[in-house]
Amino acid sequence: MNIHAVIRKIAEDAQAASRRLAHMSDMVKNAALLRMADELTWRHDFIIAENQRDVAHARDKGSSAPMLDRLTIKDETINAMAQGLREVAALPDPVGKVSSMWRRPNGLLVGRMRIPLGVIGIIYESRPNVTVDASALCLKSGNAVILRGGSEAIHSNLAIASILQDVLEQSPLPAKAIQMIPFVDRAAVSTMLQLDEHIDLIIPRGGEDLIRTVVAQSKIPVIKHYKGVCHIFVDTAADLDVAVNITRNAKVQRPGVCNALETLLVHQDVAPAFLPRMAQVLQKAGVLIKGCEKTSAILSNIDAATEEDWHTEYLDLILSVKIVDSMDDAIAHIEKYGSLHTESIITKDYANAQRFLNEVNSSTVLVNASTRFSDGFELGLGAEIGISTTKLHAFGPMGLEELTTSKFIIYGDGQIRT
């Protein structure tokens, strides 16, 4: 069979599996998830041996140390994967949930019941833990999953997937509920993205290039997240201690992630008092500051920000800083340069806080808290399959419920339309 035929078979099998999986009880799904956790732990030698093949290959190709580090699976990595499976098992099952029912004047009782989406394709890079996380969340929410990991982790991913599949084989669940594409060939992805009759949703997880390539090719709906250019606005009425503390946390605590701060907007009234304190703390933490002209007039030892900086997700210890005349200016800047990801206002003023929450339509908007809270776990969703910065279906961090849709269910007693 050629690649095209193999991928089509995988998608057809996934669809058939999804139809059975949709009606499996939470108890059965949880038992499988817990068994998967055990099996991963018991078979750690196998996983690490396969992973070492990937690591050796990456080393031969001259991959960077951080890249090798992300690729390497250790016993702790496996324990974390197993723990993740147990946590997903403990979450409430969204499938079958009826949030409300209402009675129509003709007596019909109408409700909406949560059901799985069907088949979900996950396309991701390097980190093999996504194989476990994505499989667990899809299985728990009743969806079949087709995994396509990066070529650099192919042996690790296939090893992990085979363990998960072995558990499915021994369970009442459909064995094809979790499948991994066994080719590194890019044609496999192109083929997969055409199969809109069998696959309901594609979630790409990786850099902006990967996501743009997937969106350009896909006939299937894609939930996507290009980048996180997150802002903090330090309002004229900010508590400056809070502003310094939150700015440092949002920029420094983990600069390489999408909800880290990239641009700081400072109201001109507080700039002279705030910026020197802020710069001292950030520079001590190794942050390079790039400022607008007005910022440079207050802080001497910084770089000049260019137009390009306002668009940039640094994912690094770099921060662009702009002084604004008003909250209108701040909101206009966010609308023009933002990525609809996460923005926070630091203020003691009630009306300004409410206005910012109402008027900024990014996927997560905070008052007096770090942008780093824009995360499925931190917001209390119990899990995170990804973050969407487009508005269709899901906007912001996505938990289990975002892997479902709802159908209308209607109890009648003979009603007809007149």
Add this chain to the structure above:
Amino acid sequence: MNIHAVIRKIAEDAQAASRRLAHMSDMVKNAALLRMADELTWRHDFIIAENQRDVAHARDKGSSAPMLDRLTIKDETINAMAQGLREVAALPDPVGKVSSMWRRPNGLLVGRMRIPLGVIGIIYESRPNVTVDASALCLKSGNAVILRGGSEAIHSNLAIASILQDVLEQSPLPAKAIQMIPFVDRAAVSTMLQLDEHIDLIIPRGGEDLIRTVVAQSKIPVIKHYKGVCHIFVDTAADLDVAVNITRNAKVQRPGVCNALETLLVHQDVAPAFLPRMAQVLQKAGVLIKGCEKTSAILSNIDAATEEDWHTEYLDLILSVKIVDSMDDAIAHIEKYGSLHTESIITKDYANAQRFLNEVNSSTVLVNASTRFSDGFELGLGAEIGISTTKLHAFGPMGLEELTTSKFIIYGDGQIRT
């Protein structure tokens, strides 16, 4: 300016308008909707004169009588449009609604607030009333709309849109919140479907060909509905009076719409008692019956159904009938041939009713009620912008809430991540 540049300008203006419109109060939006209703009524001569140009052109082209009928605007049509506007004004505004909030262990108060999608493109055929309906629902839900009607109704649509726009001009609302594409050239649609930076959602309303063309070309998410092959399953425990009554209603009351019945599945145990009664009633109403072999063994005066029939949305007084061995068979048939639109079971058996509701994952599933209730108004949504038969974002009839998404809003008091 060429078409491409004009369409791009329309999309950019729509996006700018959508950002202002998102924060307009319900009171201001309602005042505009009520004023639009009045203006349509007052300027009925202008609308009818422009409509007559379209009708004359269609008659010259040799359009069919039903086609001319759908195109023609009368005073009653205008009154119905005005009434529709008043009804939308009376609906609750979904924007700004916070359905629930929860407290995190660190004190953060997290909620989800409904916000508009942004810019919605509506691509539709012949009926000019869609111009009013779609504009009203988009405006009420805080979205800017770009309308692209059929070429046969271009003068009618432009006349109606100009009246709506005049009201916007005189109101505090952004004038570009409602725009109509002034070209009949197909390149206008192709260009529009590429503008994913400015347009958030496309809703095509029309035949399957129109929808497939839009999906094939669009870089923007499309909410779609290819066809409605709706089923009724007459269970072994059906009340046969109810079954006959509902079958007749679902097939005959309005055969040309997507929620009309197309295929009747009958449990073999009740087929001998049910089918002759059913056939007598339907044939009296002018319905042509196409049956499987077993059906033909019971009913002599019917046509034979082919494989193709099970896939067909007749939109006419034709019904395909199949005898099944069991509910498993019925569900398998619906999974194989259905369009995920609407299915109903007729039964007195509690367990069978519950099983059908749980296991059939079409967008609307009913017990003992006509498929014709799969409709935004009938289900109590207050409105209907369309019906989705794909699962992303919305599934089934879509009301005002489906024209919104939700963002996370978070009240903090200095929280940082550790």
